Amino acid sequence: MSDLIQKLQWRYAAKKLNPAKVVPPEKINRILEAIRLTASSSGLQPYQVFVVTNPELLEKIKAVAWNQGQVADGSHLLVFAAWDNYTAERINMMFDLTNEVRNLKNEGWENYRQSLLNTYPQRDAEVNYQHAARQAYIGLGSALIAAAYEEVDSTPMEGFSPEAVDEILGLKTLGLRSVILLPLGYREEDKDWLVNLKKIRRSHDAFVTEMQ
Numbered sequence: 001m002s003d004l005i006q007k008l009q010w011r012y013a014a015k016k017l018n019p020a021k022v023v024p025p026e027k028i029n030r031i032l033e034a035i036r037l038t039a040s041s042s043g044l045q046p047y048q049v050f051v052v053t054n055p056e057l058l059e060k061i062k063a064v065a066w067n068q069g070q071v072a073d074g075s076h077l078l079v080f081a082a083w084d085n086y087t088a089e090r091i092n093m094m095f096d097l098t099n100e101v102r103n104l105k106n107e108g109w110e111n112y113r114q115s116l117l118n119t120y121p122q123r124d125a126e127v128n129y130q131h132a133a134r135q136a137y138i139g140l141g142s143a144l145i146a147a148a149y150e151e152v153d154s155t156p157m158e159g160f161s162p163e164a165v166d167e168i169l170g171l172k173t174l175g176l177r178s179v180i181l182l183p184l185g186y187r188e189e190d191k192d193w194l195v196n197l198k199k200i201r202r203s204h205d206a207f208v209t210e211m212q
């Protein structure tokens with residue numbers, strides 16, 4: 001078994017994190033870098049990650065996340081927040097960045113910019129938000145793998161009120177909507193009912209269909 005697969009076997013959505021243990025900053029930074037390097041549709045990266053360590057904020061978020069203890073017991077809480085809409089400004093920002101970093105202007109790329117400008121901003125904001133949120137979930141996948149690689153525990157969480165978290169973190173005025181929470185920390189083995197239970201996944205054959 002590869003080291004990575006072994007670490008993915010080790011990871012699970014921890015139900016109890018040890019509030020006394022802090023994830024070192026270099027590990028947090030590598031997990032964040034894995035998210036930043038994640039692919040996104042048209043390279044727009046239509047989401048941001050907030051790193052919450054403030055105890056008062058963590059308690060407030062826990063209260064609107066079904067009181068799930070991991071939110072405040074982890075040393076860091078990542079909040080994935082997606083763009084609430086695709087605007088011409090946001091699309092241009094990423095295309096301009098590409099031109100600046102690569103120091104070239106390419107006709108094909110400019111045509112592609114126009115096709116997005118002619119499509120995305122005219123669409124319903126909710127459709128655009130849902131598309132942006134899907135990109136955030138791809139980032140979540142990277143975070144889960146990176147955390148496991150760093151031997152850091154994490155629990156992806158949809159069990160919260162996005163409107164309440166948006167309010168607590170002031171996301172609405174930034175044109176963002178919270179999508180998913182990811183507490184990071186270390187499992188408290190003697191207090192977690194899930195730690196020793198077998199991982200449940202459908203078999204390879206039930207999950208993968210080969211068409212040759």
Ligand SMILES: Cc1cc2nc3c(=O)[nH]c(=O)nc-3n(C[C@H](O)[C@H](O)[C@H](O)COP(=O)(O)O)c2cc1C
Nearest residue numbers: 011012013014015068155156157158159160199200
């Ligand atoms: C999008 C998403 C939302 C989830 N929401 C929660 C949650 O709110 N609380 C929780 O304890 N676990 C949550 N989970 C964890 C899943 O229940 C867990 O990943 C799944 O049962 C597979 O088990 P494992 O990750 O422990 O291997 C969530 C997982 C994902 C991917």
